[in-house]
Amino acid sequence: MNKLLLILLFFVCSNVGAADSLAVAKEKNIHFTEKDILIDTAAVAAKTFSKDFKKRYKEESFVYEFKTPEKNAWDRFKEWLAGILKNLFRFSSDRASINFVELMLKIIAVLIVVFVIYLIVKAIMNKEGQWIFGRNSDKKGIHYTEIEKNLHLVDFEKLIQKALEADEKRLIIRYYYLWLLKKMSAKQMIVWDIEKTNSDYLYEIKEQSQKEDFAYLSYLYNYIWYGEFELDEATFLKAKTAFEKTIKSIGNA
Numbered sequence: 001m002n003k004l005l006l007i008l009l010f011f012v013c014s015n016v017g018a019a020d021s022l023a024v025a026k027e028k029n030i031h032f033t034e035k036d037i038l039i040d041t042a043a044v045a046a047k048t049f050s051k052d053f054k055k056r057y058k059e060e061s062f063v064y065e066f067k068t069p070e071k072n073a074w075d076r077f078k079e080w081l082a083g084i085l086k087n088l089f090r091f092s093s094d095r096a097s098i099n100f101v102e103l104m105l106k107i108i109a110v111l112i113v114v115f116v117i118y119l120i121v122k123a124i125m126n127k128e129g130q131w132i133f134g135r136n137s138d139k140k141g142i143h144y145t146e147i148e149k150n151l152h153l154v155d156f157e158k159l160i161q162k163a164l165e166a167d168e169k170r171l172i173i174r175y176y177y178l179w180l181l182k183k184m185s186a187k188q189m190i191v192w193d194i195e196k197t198n199s200d201y202l203y204e205i206k207e208q209s210q211k212e213d214f215a216y217l218s219y220l221y222n223y224i225w226y227g228e229f230e231l232d233e234a235t236f237l238k239a240k241t242a243f244e245k246t247i248k249s250i251g252n253a
Contacts (some may be wrong), residue, residue: 002134003075004072006121046084049073058232078098078101078102078105079098081101082094082097082098082101083097083243085097085100085101139236147159147178149194149196151182151192152182152185152186152187152192154178154182156175156176156178156179156182159175160172160175160176160179163175169224169231169236170224170225170231172236172240173220173221173224173225173236173239173240174221174225176221176239176240176243176244176247177217177218177221177225177243179243179247180214180217180246180247180250183247183250183251184201184214184250185207187247187250189204189205189206189207189210189250190204190205191204198218198222201214202214202215202218213246214246216242217242217243221239222244224236224239
């Protein structure tokens with residue numbers, strides 16, 4: 001009410017002041033003409049909008065309507081899993097179960113990465129890194145030493161005898177395998193090449209029985225030379241006998 005009275009009082013005073021001004025002008029015989037009107041002649045710069053002005057208003061601060069993002073398959077899977085876990089563990093809210101699922105998935109992802117790194121390191125430590133980095137996973141057999149480079153000049157009987165004296169069973173089987181390759185190459189059953197794999201040699205063998213013998217001896221060699229276990233006497237003697245039998249049969253062929 002007080003504000004209304006003040007507004008009315010302001011208008012009354014304004015009208016009174018205007019009337020007094022006109023009365024004074026009439027008494028003094030003052031006349032106003034167009035020359036008495038001041039005209040602002042300052043230049044006014046025209047304002048224009050650039051063609052891409054709409055792009056400037058697409059920032060997040062100019063967006064007043066927020067749309068809920070659509071859920072993808074991954075989000076739906078997490079919600080499904082969260083619903084199951086919520087019933088199992090009695091979570092207090094949906095948000096709590098979702099947080100637990102996200103944490104669990106992150107832990108699983110970290111464990112998978114650690115496991116893959118472990119497998120890679122293990123393969124390299126076992127000198128089997130070529131199954132990851134090489135051209136063929138079955139190129140296991142041959143680490144390029146002077147024996148392989150001069151295979152046809154090596155006396156494997158002497159090498160095997162020395163290894164027997166030192167009780168190096170795995171090394172003995174390796175020597176038998178290389179001796180087998182030497183014999184097969186001499187009989188032109190295969191063409192020796194330091195870059196070839198067991199599968200390459202197997203493909204070159206024509207006679208079926210010889211192919212089967214070589215496949216079995218290759219299996220024994222890979223199993224014993226690369227196996228991560230203690231080689232017992234029975235297994236060693238079985239492999240040794242099999243190699244000697246095949247080498248002898250090739251020599252008599």
